[in-house]
Amino acid sequence: MALSTVALVFGAFLLFKYLALAGSLILPLGISYFTFRLIHYVQEGYRGRLREHSLIEFLAFMTFFPTYLAGPINLFPDFLQNLRRRKWDNSRFSGGLERMVYGYAQLVVLGNYGVNYLLKNWLAGSLTASEGFGPLVIQSVYLWLDLYIRFSAYSSIAIGVAAMAGFNVPENFNYPYLATNIREFWNRWHMSLTHWCREYIFIPVAAITRRPFIAIGATMITIGIWHELSLRYILWGVYHAMGITAFEKYSRVTKGLFPRNRIFLTMGKVVSVAVTLAFVILSFPVTTLVNNFILNMFR
Incomplete structure (x- = not known):
């Protein structure tokens, strides 16, 4: 089941992106959200988690206009419940x-x-x-x-x-620039996409490989490709994956080492927010320079 999930996600998603990049396909507006909703629907159906419903209800979910163009990524069980109970x-x-x-x-x-x-x-x-x-x-x-x-x-x-x-639609942002670490940042930024990737990328890849850092890498690269199928955004995904992995290791090593008094905790939070924000801001400059360096090597 996990392998089929990963294959379906990357196969369907990359096909649309590649065809658009090659110029053989003009992507309609909202295709990324449409594709992710469809993959969610297929996988939940495969897992037997969907209630009985009609074709009209399915089409209403896939074409739900408030979230069609720019999200958030709403889920079918929630949509169906709202559709049947709304008044x-x-x-x-x-x-x-x-x-x-x-x-x-x-x-x-x-x-x-x-x-x-x-x-x-x-x-x-x-x-x-x-x-x-x-x-x-x-x-x-x-x-x-x-x-x-x-x-x-x-x-x-x-x-x-x-x-x-x-209809109830999930929140998408929760003050991400106040996050105290990079993992928390991605739990606050584009939350519906992060939840989707955790469910259909991270968990299946972690189940297959038993290596969390590989699952983190696959998840963040998917988020990068979601924005744009290019080397720069693949590197951008790798950059954030390395940051999350490094933070996980740092958290384990330093657990219990620092004092827990109020002043230290307040100062630590301020510093953590600043460091996290700097890491996020530097993601584009660093990956742009690496991208240009790699491309220049093959010219």
């Missing part, structure tokens, strides 16, 4: 409307005006520079900030619209 609820509708407006305001005010206009103009020289590690770091800060504001705004809009229609 008009004034408080849910008003709460959903408020969340949607909040997300739209975040997208327009913080995303379009704050980051994409004010900050982009202020950093114009660094963002257009093509050489040097410093400009790459500044570009990475801008990219991670823009990603978070826009992506979390899209998620809020989707969650709000779904709530207005009577």
Whole structure:
């Protein structure tokens, strides 16, 4: 079962990405989310975890418009329960409307005006520079900030619209830049994707190999390829996998070594947040330089 899961995930997912990269296929909007939902549905059906349902209910799940383009990745059992039990609820509708407006305001005010206009103009020289590690770091800060504001705004809009229609959709972000370690960061960032990869990548690979670091590597490389099928994003996945593996080993080695008083814990948390944020920001500069080095070797 685990082997079939891994084969299905990588086979279906990489096929779409490769065909698009080769130029023989134009990917429709939302195809990554559509593919992941389909793989989830097939695997849960294979495991016998799906309740009896109709073709219409399946199609409604696959084409659920609030989450179709930008997630979050909703799961079929939750969707089916909401579909069958939903009824008009004034408080849910008003709460959903408020969340949607909040997300739209975040997208327009913080995303379009704050980051994409004010900050982009202020950093114009660094963002257009093509050489040097410093400009790459500044570009990475801008990219991670823009990603978070826009992506979390899209998620809020989707969650709000779904709530207005009577559906519960999972949260996608939980203040990831306040994470105290890289493992916690990925439990806070794009949480629906992380949960999906844990269920259908990490657990099957760990069951096959009995090597957690291999499962972590496969999971993070999948997340990298999910963004883009390229050497740079494969290296980006390896970078984060190495960070998570190193943190796991560090946690085991240092367990019980540090004092537990309040001042030390507070200082430790501040330092941990700063180190984690720096590690995340450096992911693009480091992997970009390694990617360019490898490509130059074969020119």
